[in-house]
Amino acid sequence: MAMVQPRSIGARRLGAHLALIGFVSLIVFPLLLVISISFREGNFASGSLIPERLSLEHWSLALGIPWERPDGSIVQPPFPVLLWLWNSIKVAVVSSVLILMLATTSAYAFARMRFKGKEPLLKGMLIFQMFPAVLSLVALYALFDRLGQFVGWLGINTHGALIVASLGAVALHIWTIKGYFESIDGSLEEAAMVDGASTWQAFRYILLPLSIPILMVVFILAFVMSIMEYPMASVLLVDEHKLTLAVGAQQYLADHNQRWGNFAAAAVLSGLPITVAFLICQRWIIGGLTAGGVKG
Amino acid sequence: MYTTNASRGLPRHRSHHLSERYTRWALRCVIAALVIAFLWLVMAFHLNGQWMFALLFLVLGGSLAVVFTKRTLMSHRYIFPAVAGLGVFVIFPLLYTIGISFSNYSSSNLLSEERVRGQLLSQTYPQAGDAFNLALYQEEELIRLYLESSQGQRFVSSPLNLTNQETRQIGIQSVDAPPVQDPLGMRAIIQARDSLQGLRLLTPEGTELRMAGLRQFAPMVNRYEARDDGSLYDRREDRVLIPDQTTGFFVADNGEQITPGWPVNVGFTNYTKIFTDPDIRGPFMQIFVWTFVFAALTVVLTLAVGFVLASLLQWNQLKGKAIYRTLLILPYAVPAFISILIFKGMFNQHFGEVNMILDTLFGIRPEWFTDPWLARSMLLIVNTWLGYPYMLLLCMGLIQAIPQDLYEASAVDGGGPLTNLFKITLPLIIKPLTPLLIAAFAFNFNNFVLIALLTGGNPDILGASTPAGTTDLLVSYTYRIAFQDAGQNFGLAAAIATLIFLLVAGMSLLNLRLSKVKV
Numbered sequence: 082m083a084m085v086q087p088r089s090i091g092a093r094r095l096g097a098h099l100a101l102i103g104f105v106s107l108i109v110f111p112l113l114l115v116i117s118i119s120f121r122e123g124n125f126a127s128g129s130l131i132p133e134r135l136s137l138e139h140w141s142l143a144l145g146i147p148w149e150r151p152d153g154s155i156v157q158p159p160f161p162v163l164l165w166l167w168n169s170i171k172v173a174v175v176s177s178v179l180i181l182m183l184a185t186t187s188a189y190a191f192a193r194m195r196f197k198g199k200e201p202l203l204k205g206m207l208i209f210q211m212f213p214a215v216l217s218l219v220a221l222y223a224l225f226d227r228l229g230q231f232v233g234w235l236g237i238n239t240h241g242a243l244i245v246a247s248l249g250a251v252a253l254h255i256w257t258i259k260g261y262f263e264s265i266d267g268s269l270e271e272a273a274m275v276d277g278a279s280t281w282q283a284f285r286y287i288l289l290p291l292s293i294p295i296l297m298v299v300f301i302l303a304f305v306m307s308i309m310e311y312p313m314a315s316v317l318l319v320d321e322h323k324l325t326l327a328v329g330a331q332q333y334l335a336d337h338n339q340r341w342g343n344f345a346a347a348a349v350l351s352g353l354p355i356t357v358a359f360l361i362c363q364r365w366i367i368g369g370l371t372a373g374g375v376k377g
Numbered sequence: 378m379y380t381t382n383a384s385r386g387l388p389r390h391r392s393h394h395l396s397e398r399y400t401r402w403a404l405r406c407v408i409a410a411l412v413i414a415f416l417w418l419v420m421a422f423h424l425n426g427q428w429m430f431a432l433l434f435l436v437l438g439g440s441l442a443v444v445f446t447k448r449t450l451m452s453h454r455y456i457f458p459a460v461a462g463l464g465v466f467v468i469f470p471l472l473y474t475i476g477i478s479f480s481n482y483s484s485s486n487l488l489s490e491e492r493v494r495g496q497l498l499s500q501t502y503p504q505a506g507d508a509f510n511l512a513l514y515q516e517e518e519l520i521r522l523y524l525e526s527s528q529g530q531r532f533v534s535s536p537l538n539l540t541n542q543e544t545r546q547i548g549i550q551s552v553d554a555p556p557v558q559d560p561l562g563m564r565a566i567i568q569a570r571d572s573l574q575g576l577r578l579l580t581p582e583g584t585e586l587r588m589a590g591l592r593q594f595a596p597m598v599n600r601y602e603a604r605d606d607g608s609l610y611d612r613r614e615d616r617v618l619i620p621d622q623t624t625g626f627f628v629a630d631n632g633e634q635i636t637p638g639w640p641v642n643v644g645f646t647n648y649t650k651i652f653t654d655p656d657i658r659g660p661f662m663q664i665f666v667w668t669f670v671f672a673a674l675t676v677v678l679t680l681a682v683g684f685v686l687a688s689l690l691q692w693n694q695l696k697g698k699a700i701y702r703t704l705l706i707l708p709y710a711v712p713a714f715i716s717i718l719i720f721k722g723m724f725n726q727h728f729g730e731v732n733m734i735l736d737t738l739f740g741i742r743p744e745w746f747t748d749p750w751l752a753r754s755m756l757l758i759v760n761t762w763l764g765y766p767y768m769l770l771l772c773m774g775l776i777q778a779i780p781q782d783l784y785e786a787s788a789v790d791g792g793g794p795l796t797n798l799f800k801i802t803l804p805l806i807i808k809p810l811t812p813l814l815i816a817a818f819a820f821n822f823n824n825f826v827l828i829a830l831l832t833g834g835n836p837d838i839l840g841a842s843t844p845a846g847t848t849d850l851l852v853s854y855t856y857r858i859a860f861q862d863a864g865q866n867f868g869l870a871a872a873i874a875t876l877i878f879l880l881v882a883g884m885s886l887l888n889l890r891l892s893k894v895k896v
Binding site: 090093094097098100101104105108109111112114115182183184186187189190191194195196202204206207208209211212213214215216217218219220221223224227228230231232245246248249251252255280305308309311312315316326327330331333334339341344345348351352355356359360363 | 453708
């Protein structure tokens with residue numbers, strides 16, 4: 082490309098690199114710091130970014146193994162981090178699968194069928210998607226409180242309630258999948274139907290196999306959103322062994338007793354898999370996120 | 378665009394494939410079972426007097442039955458589950474919240490009127506006049522209770538284990554004379570007091586005696602008596618309590634309200650309270666303004682950082698863009714609840730790393746969590762860290778679409794990087810960006826997680842009658858009114874939530890118009 086080059090291009094390039102490196106180190110500092118702290122001794126230790134004396138105390142506690150200090154005293158793990166992580170993953174997997182099923186079928190109808198009320202429904206979904214669940218928490222609490230009187234697994238303090246409540250957030254995913262369906266040419270399905278396939282069969286055997294990539298993206302998006310869901314879980318879950326990670330993790334930094342070191346290990350342990358998964362899938366996720374507009 | 382209408386409205390004959398026939402029948406059974414389950418819930422809620430919930434499940438079950446039996450509604454079968462989910466968990470709670478905002482539903486007005494009446498009618502008090510004097514007698518390891526009234530009634534219990542402090546009912550028998558040995562002293566009674574308080578002594582006539590003083594047991598009588606006109610007679614205070622349907626309490630002649638009460642419709646009281654009660658209006662307005670400032674500043678700051686970085690990364694003379702990009706979106710990849718808590722620890726006043734660095738560099742240790750303005754700046758710093766990657770990604774996508782010729786032309790005319798940035802890039806991306814900025818504004822307007830995890834709304838606003846903090850956003854303020862502290866005021870919280878609903882609805886309508894969504 083024949084670009085007109087100013088004379089000072091080298092200096093500018095250097096400046097840009099320096100500015101970027103400076104900014105990146107500022108941004109990454111907190112994350113490196115937490116990794117460093119998780120290997121330091123004690124909960125209040127200060128020190129350089131690379132700890133002088135490595136200690137696996139916090140990691141051992143985060144993994145639920147009691148730790149024996151050099152002086153012989155034994156420290157018990159303060160919180161069941163692995164159990165919280167497991168709860169989070171359990172809720173996230175089940176709710177993402179459900180959301181995916183609901184969103185895919187309705188996105189198909191919205192993309193391929195003509196029916197009454199299609200336009201207002203789609204627009205309504207866009208509007209209601211912007212209402213945060215925090216505002217109707219009182220009503221949701223009342224709903225699950227009453228439901229729990231008749232259906233035990235849907236009451237307050239159950240994972241069932243949390244999973245079912247997440248189904249309200251399908252609107253965003255419907256829009257994402259619908260956009261993808263519309264980008265696929267309909268002639269294949271048409272051909273199948275000419276050969277006698279029903280609408281459902283055309284959807285199930287022709288369109289779905291073609292849409293695996295977007296289904297993966299929506300699954301990961303729903304999974305990440307569910308892992309990070311805080312307000313609903315903080316109201317619906319009560320017992321310590323029922324908490325999800327998002328609600329439980331803040332107990333490490335309670336006002337009176339801050340377990341900074343223990344928190345660091347638990348944060349790295351639980352945050353790293355999610356972060357790595359996000360970075361691996363970033364190419365697909367970012368398309369979905371920026372199209373939808375909001376990150377949960 | 379291609380649309381299907383293949384199997385709609387056509388008569389469907391029996392399939393030749395056995396497996397397909399069975400699947401169809403299985404599906405029909407599942408639908409029928411679901412409809413029956415919903416109808417059972419409707420009955421259950423109706424019998425419990427909760428008509429709102431009964432109606433919800435009636436609509437749900439009814440529409441399920443209609444959609445899955447009418448063949449003309451074939452397309453609607455595909456969207457029914459998602460729309461039902463949206464209806465039950467977004468729209469119903471929204472309507473229910475608006476409903477609550479017109480009531481005085483709160484921790485003091487929680488149960489239905491019948492339940493309140495039942496609770497009051499089961500209240501008892503000891504009738505002091507017929508009290509029995511208590512004496513304890515040692516019987517080997519156990520202790521026997523002896524009771525004697527001023528009228529000469531005498532009762533004795535079987536030997537009891539008084540280390541057991543559970544509430545229990547014990548039968549007692551009439552006797553003619555006290556036991557022969559000496560009674561235990563006052564000390565024994567004081568020692569066994571907790572256990573004695575749990576005892577319910579049942580006389581042969583069926584009256585229940587409870588501990589009424591240190592040396593006394595007295596018969597318990599019902600405090601309230603129901604009258605036919607709906608009022609209650611208070612035996613203890615000798616007065617009549619009348620149910621007041623405007624406040625949801627039983628009230629005495631002197632205006633005293635008896636708790637607990639029940640929720641009643643109070644009209645616009647909650648709304649007028651927000652705008653006229655100075656103890657609520659002051660904090661509310663302060664929080665309202667801060668919410669707008671916070672959301673606007675967040676959008677501006679994240680956009681500024683994201684835009685500048687995106688322009689830098691689009692510069693094709695720069696090497697290593699992929700690495701910079703990955704490192705720069707790291708804050709987006711780390712779960713927000715973890716990074717917010719990391720900052721909470723880092724900004725800690727005493728041993729946080731931020732203050733340690735500031736202390737060694739400038740010798741200052743700002744009180745990030747107790748000074749309102751510092752707490753607010755901290756929130757903005759953290760939220761910029763959390764939010765700029767999103768703007769970066771948006772801007773990068775949009776900048777890529779700008780034709781290179783424009784920059785070429787600018788270079789020919791001697792335009793520098795700043796001219797390019799403000800005269801070419803920014804004007805070209807601001808229009809497609811606007812709806813997304815509004816969405817980001819709305820998101821941060823309701824950024825509950827950040828406030829809840831970082832400051833919890835603290836430091837508090839002084840003189841507020843509701844839990845209100847200087848860093849609270851409207852959402853976290855409603856959450857605190859509804860779920861924190863003793864005086865959970867659901868009605869007031871719902872009224873504020875309804876106001877936020879209106880604001881959000883306005884924003885999303887504006888957004889819809891600006892982005893010209895094609896359906």
